[in-house]
Amino acid sequence: MSFFSHQFADRQRAAASPAGAAGGVAIPPEPASVEETGLSMGFLNDLVLKVVYFHGNITGQQIAEVTKLPFFGVLDKVLEFLKLEEYVDIVGAQGGFNERAFQYVIATKGRLKVHEVLDRSQYAGPAPVPLDQYIAMVHRQSVGDMVVDAKTVRQAFAHLVVSDRMLDRIGPAANSARSLFLYGPPGNGKTTIAEGIANMLGGNVLIPYAVEVDGQIIKLFDPLNHQVVEQPAAAPTHEPAVSFEGRPIVDSPLPDRRWLVCKRPRVMVGGELILEQLELIFDPIAKVYEAPYQMKANGGLFLIDDFGRQKCRPQDLLNRWIVPLEKKVDFLALQTGKKIQVPFDVLIVFSTNLSPQDLVDDAFLRRIRHKIEVPNPTPEEFRAIFQRVAKAKNIPYSDEGLRYLILERYKRDGRDLRSCHPRDLCDQILDEAKYRGIPPSMSRELLDRAYDAYFVKLS
Numbered sequence: 001m002s003f004f005s006h007q008f009a010d011r012q013r014a015a016a017s018p019a020g021a022a023g024g025v026a027i028p029p030e031p032a033s034v035e036e037t038g039l040s041m042g043f044l045n046d047l048v049l050k051v052v053y054f055h056g057n058i059t060g061q062q063i064a065e066v067t068k069l070p071f072f073g074v075l076d077k078v079l080e081f082l083k084l085e086e087y088v089d090i091v092g093a094q095g096g097f098n099e100r101a102f103q104y105v106i107a108t109k110g111r112l113k114v115h116e117v118l119d120r121s122q123y124a125g126p127a128p129v130p131l132d133q134y135i136a137m138v139h140r141q142s143v144g145d146m147v148v149d150a151k152t153v154r155q156a157f158a159h160l161v162v163s164d165r166m167l168d169r170i171g172p173a174a175n176s177a178r179s180l181f182l183y184g185p186p187g188n189g190k191t192t193i194a195e196g197i198a199n200m201l202g203g204n205v206l207i208p209y210a211v212e213v214d215g216q217i218i219k220l221f222d223p224l225n226h227q228v229v230e231q232p233a234a235a236p237t238h239e240p241a242v243s244f245e246g247r248p249i250v251d252s253p254l255p256d257r258r259w260l261v262c263k264r265p266r267v268m269v270g271g272e273l274i275l276e277q278l279e280l281i282f283d284p285i286a287k288v289y290e291a292p293y294q295m296k297a298n299g300g301l302f303l304i305d306d307f308g309r310q311k312c313r314p315q316d317l318l319n320r321w322i323v324p325l326e327k328k329v330d331f332l333a334l335q336t337g338k339k340i341q342v343p344f345d346v347l348i349v350f351s352t353n354l355s356p357q358d359l360v361d362d363a364f365l366r367r368i369r370h371k372i373e374v375p376n377p378t379p380e381e382f383r384a385i386f387q388r389v390a391k392a393k394n395i396p397y398s399d400e401g402l403r404y405l406i407l408e409r410y411k412r413d414g415r416d417l418r419s420c421h422p423r424d425l426c427d428q429i430l431d432e433a434k435y436r437g438i439p440p441s442m443s444r445e446l447l448d449r450a451y452d453a454y455f456v457k458l459s
Contacts, residue, residue: 025141027255028133032073038130038194040082043215044069046117048078049126052088053106053114059093061100068126068209068257071100079104087113108423122286123217128210129258132341134220137300138343141205143264144177148200156200161377161384161419173370174200179325179348181365184374186353187420191268191305193374194349198266198301200349204229205299206259211291213340218280218289225296227263267293267302271309278320280332294330297346307352307359314359321348325367376416379406386422390442393426401442409451425450 031037034044051066052058060079064071076099087110093101094223106114110405127136153171162170173180174197182190207226211218269277281290294302308314324330324344331339350368352359365371377385383402390397404423410417429451433440440446 025137027206027259027261030070030254030256031035032070034074034077034197037069037074037127038133039127039212040215041078043212044074044078044127045081046120047124047127048075049106049110049114049117050122052082052104053110053118054124057091057103057105059095059101059103063104064100066088066125082110119286119287120215122210123210123216123219123288126209127258128212128217129141129208129256131211131213131342132208134208134211135343137206137208137259138336138345141299142177142345142349143201143299143301144345146175146177146201146203148174152200156196157193160196161381161388162189162190163381166193166372166374169370170373173197173372174347176369177345177347178369179367180350181350181356181360181368181371182351182374183356183371184353185376185416185418187418188374188376189419190351190353190374191303193372194268194301194303194305194351195266197347197349198264198303201266201300202262204261205262205264206300207262207265208259214334214336214338216334216336218291218295220291220296221260222291222296225265225267225293226260229261229263263306265297266303267297267300268303269293270305271311273304273310273312273317275312275316275320280334289334292332294324294344294346294348295332295342297348298343299345300347301348302348303341303349303351305351307350308354318360318364322364322367377419379417381419382406382417382422385419386426389422389426393430393440395426395429395440395442398442401444401447404444405447405451407440409448413455413457415455421454424454428454 034041037044047067048063051063055062055066058066058076060071063079064075067075069075079088083090086107088104089107090102091105094102094103095101120395148171150168150171153167156168157167170193180194180197182193184190207221209219209221211220266426278292278294280292282288283290304317307317312315324346325348328344330342330344331340333339356365356371383399387397406417409415425447429440429442429446432446432453434447
């Protein structure tokens with residue numbers, strides 16, 4: 001085996017080490033050349049030129065931190081080109097005398113060039129990964145590869161009062177990794193069930209900062225929806241070879257920093273969702289795209305809560321999902337008119353408290369793998385929920401008080417029991433007790449005051 005073959009093998013082993021793994025999927029090794037980035041030299045030249053321009057004065061090492069690219073083998077080649085073309089100048093060194101410490105500033109010729117580059121795109125962040133590499137990674141870490149057994153389901157919902165019958169329906173729905181329709185009266189835990197399913201989808205996935213297609217940038221990583229898992233630094237497996245100038249021939253084997261190790265995504269939207277957010281969102285000033293919600297959710301769960309209460313018609317929203325639900329792929333359009341195909345590797349959950357008959361037709365329901373009704377709790381379940389909530393809020397529980405509440409207030413008013421009521425009524429008891437300067441309890445007086453303050457009288 002040649003020296004360079006040994007070096008590549010070492011980088012592959014490092015990327016597959018525990019420090020470079022996400023849920024069994026190895027982080028790709030750090031690119032050792034411009035070709036291995038999957039990006040063109042012209043694209044990298046433009047990216048680095050913008051980074052230097054926006055920072056004003058920046059070292060080679062700092063450029064590597066911003067772009068998440070290795071200095072030797074990639075950035076040194078880019079900076080050498082920019083220097084030869086007189087787009088950047090070196091104005092000194094910071095903290096050393098190697099190439100990483102050289103300080104770069106934009107040159108006069110570079111200022112003219114950078115305005116041309118900024119007219120195409122103002123993106124100057126971590127280098128993207130090519131679309132084909134992103135697609136391959138989504139397939140390697142598919143949510144469909146997860147296996148959820150009965151024990152896992154019961155552990156995930158152990159803190160809740162959920163019937164065995166409901167749990168036995170949730171488990172297959174989670175294993176399907178396709179689609180789920182949750183419906184029933186409000187306040188019975190549909191959103192909580194969806195969150196519990198998301199918790200069951202354990203493990204980590206790799207998510208890139210951004211994706212590149214035809215020179216266009218799609219920003220994918222979203223700190224609001226992606227939770228980064230801190231990884232220990234990968235230890236070098238060998239001493240890098242050094243030439244007579246003191247420059248490493250090959251960098252220490254490290255994972256590709258353009259990828260982030262994150263928990264499986266859980267993207268949740270509600271009544272604020274509009275159709276435009278399900279397409280590539282183009283920023284006309286920065287000239288970059290923001291990935292739609294379903295793309296950010298790849299490898300995880302996408303919950304559409306309060307389905308039917310969005311500004312757009314339910315039929316329009318449902319029509320948007322027909323192809324992705326059937327084919328497991330989605331088609332997105334660039335400003336140029338080009339359509340790109342991306343994976344739809346998502347467990348999508350529709351949650352609604354409206355009547356399904358008023359929202360969807362049979363054609364759409366056929367495409368939903370699992371349909372689960374979340375009914376009102378039984379009196380026994382309501383009692384179990386009240387016991388747990390009262391204990392958590394340090395309110396002495398009373399069977400006599402609960403019996404009074406159900407018989408004298410709920411039944412007299414013809415009001416249904418809801419799973420959220422124990423929590424809300426206990427909060428009302430705490431408010432009433434604090435105001436009166438007395439210990440909280442399930443006395444008739446406090447229960448009546450809590451009930452009257454919480455509910456609106458039904459006609």
